[in-house]
Amino acid sequence: MNMTTVRPSLHAGMVGMGMIFDETYRPFFERVQRESLFDHRFGAIDVPLVAVASRTGHRAEAYRATAGSKIHPFESFSGSDGIDHLIRTGIDFACVATPDDRHFTVAKKLLEAGVHVLIEKPSVLRLQELDELVSLAQSKCLLAKVVYHKLLDPDHKKLRTLVADNVLQHVNHGYCSLLEPKQVSGSQFAEWITGRNPGTYVAVHYIKLIDFTFGGRLKTIAATGQRGIVGPKDGPTWDSTQLRLIYEYDDGREAAFDIHTSWVTPDNFPGYVEQEVQFRFDNGVWNGHSRKRGVECTVEGETPISRKITMNNHYNGTFLEPWGERSQRGYGVEVLERFARELAYVKFGGDSAEQPVRYAEIQSLAYNDLAADRQTVAAVQALEAILEHQAAGEPDCVVRVGTPDGKLVLYRPGNSTPVVLC
Numbered sequence: 001m002n003m004t005t006v007r008p009s010l011h012a013g014m015v016g017m018g019m020i021f022d023e024t025y026r027p028f029f030e031r032v033q034r035e036s037l038f039d040h041r042f043g044a045i046d047v048p049l050v051a052v053a054s055r056t057g058h059r060a061e062a063y064r065a066t067a068g069s070k071i072h073p074f075e076s077f078s079g080s081d082g083i084d085h086l087i088r089t090g091i092d093f094a095c096v097a098t099p100d101d102r103h104f105t106v107a108k109k110l111l112e113a114g115v116h117v118l119i120e121k122p123s124v125l126r127l128q129e130l131d132e133l134v135s136l137a138q139s140k141c142l143l144a145k146v147v148y149h150k151l152l153d154p155d156h157k158k159l160r161t162l163v164a165d166n167v168l169q170h171v172n173h174g175y176c177s178l179l180e181p182k183q184v185s186g187s188q189f190a191e192w193i194t195g196r197n198p199g200t201y202v203a204v205h206y207i208k209l210i211d212f213t214f215g216g217r218l219k220t221i222a223a224t225g226q227r228g229i230v231g232p233k234d235g236p237t238w239d240s241t242q243l244r245l246i247y248e249y250d251d252g253r254e255a256a257f258d259i260h261t262s263w264v265t266p267d268n269f270p271g272y273v274e275q276e277v278q279f280r281f282d283n284g285v286w287n288g289h290s291r292k293r294g295v296e297c298t299v300e301g302e303t304p305i306s307r308k309i310t311m312n313n314h315y316n317g318t319f320l321e322p323w324g325e326r327s328q329r330g331y332g333v334e335v336l337e338r339f340a341r342e343l344a345y346v347k348f349g350g351d352s353a354e355q356p357v358r359y360a361e362i363q364s365l366a367y368n369d370l371a372a373d374r375q376t377v378a379a380v381q382a383l384e385a386i387l388e389h390q391a392a393g394e395p396d397c398v399v400r401v402g403t404p405d406g407k408l409v410l411y412r413p414g415n416s417t418p419v420v421l422c
């Protein structure tokens with residue numbers, strides 16, 4: 001007897017086909033196309049990439065041409081109604097990797113249409129937007145998740161483990177820095193850079209790391225920044241930013257964190273991005289430097305421009321595996337697969353009557369759920385508002401998070417009328 005079994009599948013869509021698609025989504029979709037996903041709770045399932053949407057469609061066509069049979073045949077939509085066409089293909093979930101100020105509109109359309117979403121960091125730029133997406137997702141029992149891949153970095157997992165096990169006790173203060181090369185602001189993001197800042201783009205990784213690892217209540221946000229390279233010295237586009245967050249913990253004690261970011265580091269810097277953290281505790285110090293994990297490699301004529309001297313082989317590296325296979329792997333790819341597994345578990349991980357229980361279980365995961373992204377979005381919203389006031393000639397504003405209402409209020413020096421942000 002010839003029996004053909006059709007495997008369950010999750011039809012995927014992709015919105016945005018830029019740098020991050022190429023670095024992490026592409027290797028994820030190609031691997032799952034080749035190997036499917038397996039888990040004893042849901043068996044083997046297929047996750048074909050069936051449709052993509054982007055601004056012009058050019059990079060989608062270039063990808064189709066180079067990927068060949070490595071990827072499922074996909075439809076490509078562009079222009080203002082690209083998302084509507086994407087939705088009509090009947091996708092189960094979509095990944096949103098557009099510039100960050102466009103995440104909200106795209107994610108809202110997808111959720112309204114009953115599509116689960118995975119959004120690149122930062123999820124959205126305002127708490128009003130976050131709350132709208134969260135209630136939309138919950139009312140329709142949809143997953144709405146955000147990608148913070150640094151939480152899956154083995155070094156950050158170790159930090160969190162030591163904190164959870166009370167080996168490192170009570171964080172007091174910390175410093176994080178992430179410096180991107182000039183080519184990011186100068187060419188890669190040229191289309192959407194005006195009015196933007198590197199803090200929203202990358203400090204958010206560390207805001208989330210601090211928020212997720214140490215918990216506590218975000219109380220105060222202060223920030224400043226520099227201009228003059230990416231845009232005019234008095235314009236709205238920032239070269240670098242310095243953000244300060246104050247948290248309070250259950251015992252009433254506080255901690256302060258400074259996060260410095262830039263996207264004007266020279267392109268011939270030895271590492272692609274410079275990432276450093278230092279956290280000080282009652283009984284210890286944690287120092288991390290992603291570029292100094294151990295490897296320095298020089299190749300005449302290649303490093304440090306086309307190939308970096310210090311490479312992050314943990315995030316997303318291309319490898320020749322010991323068993324002969326070529327692979328691209330790392331925590332940047334792992335975090336996407338994890339989302340697909342979570343969704344597959346909700347949909348196919350047992351009796352359909354129990355699906356709401358599985359949904360609640362996955363929705364409660366604070367590392368990626370939109371509902372748990374409030375303090376991170378609050379910090380981003382405050383940073384953007386402080387920089388906006390600085391650009392308008394009103395520097396040194398401070399944002400406080402009210403208790404118990406959680407309202408974000410901006411205070412301006414010399415002005416007794418506060419501005420309620422949310």
Ligand SMILES: NC(=O)c1ccc[n+]([C@@H]2O[C@H](COP(=O)([O-])OP(=O)(O)OC[C@H]3O[C@@H](n4cnc5c(N)ncnc54)[C@H](O)[C@@H]3O)[C@@H](O)[C@H]2O)c1
Binds near residue numbers: 057106
């Ligand atoms: N996790 C990380 O470390 C990391 C790294 C880089 C970027 N990102 C995030 O990924 C997102 C995209 O960044 P990128 O570096 O890939 O940017 P990019 O500029 O290289 O690509 C953006 C893509 O979005 C598409 N796009 C723009 N507007 C659109 C719209 N309205 N509808 C549909 N498509 C649209 C463009 O056509 C392009 O394909 C950002 O949110 C960024 O913060 C995350």
